[in-house]
Amino acid sequence: MRLWWCLVALAVVLDCCPVHGEEDEEDFDMGDEVDIEDEPEPEVVKEKVIVQYVPPRAKGPTNFHDAFLDASAIGKRWVQSSAKKDGVDADLAKYDGKWSIEEPEDQPLQGDLGLVLKSKARHHAIGAMLDKPFVFDDEPFIVQYEVKFQNGMECGGAYIKLLSQTPDLELKNMQDKTPYTIMFGPDKCGNDQKLHFIFRHKNPVTGAYEEKHAKKPSGNFARIFTDKKTHLFTLVVNTDNNFEIFVDQASVSSGNLLEDMTPPVNPPEEIDDPNDEKPEDWDDRKKIPDPDASKPDDWDEDAPATIVDEDAVMPDGWLEDESELIDDPDAEKPDDWDEDMDGEWEPPKIKNPLCEDVGCGKWEKPTIPNPAYKGKWKPPMIDNPTYKGEWKPRRISNPEYFEDMEPFRMTTIAAVGLELWSMTDSILFDNFIVTSSRDVADEWAADTWALKQKQEGASGSADSVVSGLMNAAQDRPWLWAIYALVLIIPLFVCFRVCFRRSPSDAGEAKKSDAASPDDETKEEGEEGEEEEAGEEEEAGAAGEEEGEEGEGGVRQRKKATKADLEQSADQEDAPAESTEAAGDTVRKSPRKGKGKTRKE
Structure with a gap:
């Protein structure tokens, strides 16, 4: 029975392991002689299925969509910025990062092109005007695009900016200060991983714009920076102010523009008066020294904290003539020691073994705490009779207060732009779409990203489970403990089942105990003698x-x-x-x- 359970446990463990080969269907006869050189096992080569790219078509109204069918679109539809960044050294101020429309390095769809950021450690800026400006009126806003970090991501962004419609908007002059309505997409530097959703809200009182940041997504999206696969990013902002963010069509964050943005869209009705000052006679001390207290006459502030112990005597066996450190008698001068260059050689010092028991060197009386020491005298603290409490400035009406219950109605969007700095190159963008129909965006993704996902998933399926577990543990370190338990418990159970002693074995061990010579000389046929009395x-x-x-x-x-x-x-041997x-x-x-x- 124990062997059976052992086999079952081993089968469970082996069943959890990935299988990397196929079993031979024919039985192998150990008696047959096989010439390995004459009959080599044929190598199985898995052919990669090539899927021809079919250009997608938007199946409904859009404000913008681009699948990069034209390799020469840079300079036509897509305009590269030639501006300079303010407040930066001249060598870094230029937006001189290179862009290209080309096929991915690992091509899931034959003939598919994308917009590729080609340079590292450079400022990049490129944009395209929408076919139709998006006006935030009575329809949802949806933006969707693909990103593929072909070389992973060390530090940099792959977010997009939906540029605001302004009279002076010129894509060739686009820079970091170009007004935008929404910024959306992934960003990473080191272990700081973000998925931005920022919108600029206009204060109807002052006319100034202020950035409102969505909370950090709760879903796991760390894998997008490392797996070198194509990922789909979707932002949906509804007319009721609710928004939702999707990565690969899976929701990773949601919220409301009025409740889940930082700072809040609407300012507080009252604020602290910036001109109010604390009165000079305002006493905010809870405790004060007792003014009536006086230092006792016997209080000696000059008494030292420690004194010499006059009652101490030198311990017996103390060696005053011995040094605590002596030359190491076993040390030898190195062969390459040059006294002219290195000076006279001296052996290293070691602790004197004669001093280990009691001590060596000049003996001095130890110090002890001074029983008369009291330190500097301070009067005791009492409640402050003039305490008025903690002072706070008075509250006044906020002169910039407003109440905007429809923050969805943002500034009209006129263009899509990429204004990025990256320490990693070969970031591929593809299949942009801006629309008010979720169905149109989903169908666009089905004709583009879904096909790539299928192809990339087929080529990397062997590592998908392991990489998924690793990525999940990056945001949730406590998962490592669960992984350890999942691995250790089956091994522990298998060990216990295979190597524990059964009661029958214990009994046999007792019966066969070799402590008595009677058992060693026992022979068959003695059972009859055991029945004899006497x-x-x-x-x-x-x-x-x-x-x-x-x-x-x-x-x-x-x-x-x-x-x-x-x-x-059943009894153990008695002495x-x-x-x-x-x-x-x-x-x-x-x-x-x-x-x-x-x-x-």
């Missing part, structure tokens, strides 16, 4: 075993009964009882059910 003198046998002369030692055996035989199988009589040894066997011994 006592047997062992003096002769004892004399032979001990090799002594004199009176023979007598060993008596109690008549073995059936109850004794049954009981002896032998010994008595001495006239120099002879008398031994009583603890195994009453084992039968008589024979004279040796």
